[in-house]
Amino acid sequence: MSVVRFGVSLEKELLDQLDDLVTKNRFSNRSQAIRQLIADHGALSKWECNNLVVGSITLVYNHHKRELLTLLNEVQHAFHEEVLAAQHFHLGNDHCLEIIAVKGKAVRLTELADRLIALKGIQHGKLTMSRIT
Incomplete structure (x- = not known):
């Protein structure tokens, strides 16, 4: 893959935001940050177009909540074609x-995440998607 150089004009406030992004994510330079932003946008576009994507659903919950573990299991089994694996950590x-x-169609993964995150007892949930290149 060849690299093409080009110039970009930004308002000072946007440049400051870009530099903050570089610092917070420990990118080696602005170009790396811009590449990541473009890749993220591409993933979002594929997500919106309902293409095949991969991702993760992260959940934090109190395991003492009655019936929650059973419900989590039931929802995952209802989406058995999309769920690749699950890993459980004790906090x-x-x-x-x-x-x-x-892994699956973006709409289907969103539906799965929404159902899991909506379960009573889930304290935080987040779906992260990436495109399959």
Whole structure:
């Protein structure tokens, strides 16, 4: 893959935001940050177009919540074609982190994540998508 150089004009406030992004994400330079932003936009476009994507659903919950583990399992089984694997972490006596690897059409993965995140007892949930190149 060849690299093409080009100039970009930005307002000072946008340049400051770009530099903050570089610093916070420990990118080696602005070009790396811009590449990541373009890749993220491409993933979002594929997500909106309902293309095949991969991702993860991250959930934090109190495992003492009655019936929650059963419901989490039931929802994942209902989406067995999309769920690749799940990993469970104990965060202490009460809280757990679950990361679910997923692959499928963006709309279907969004539906799965929405159903999981909406379960009573889920304290935080997030769906992250990436395009398949």
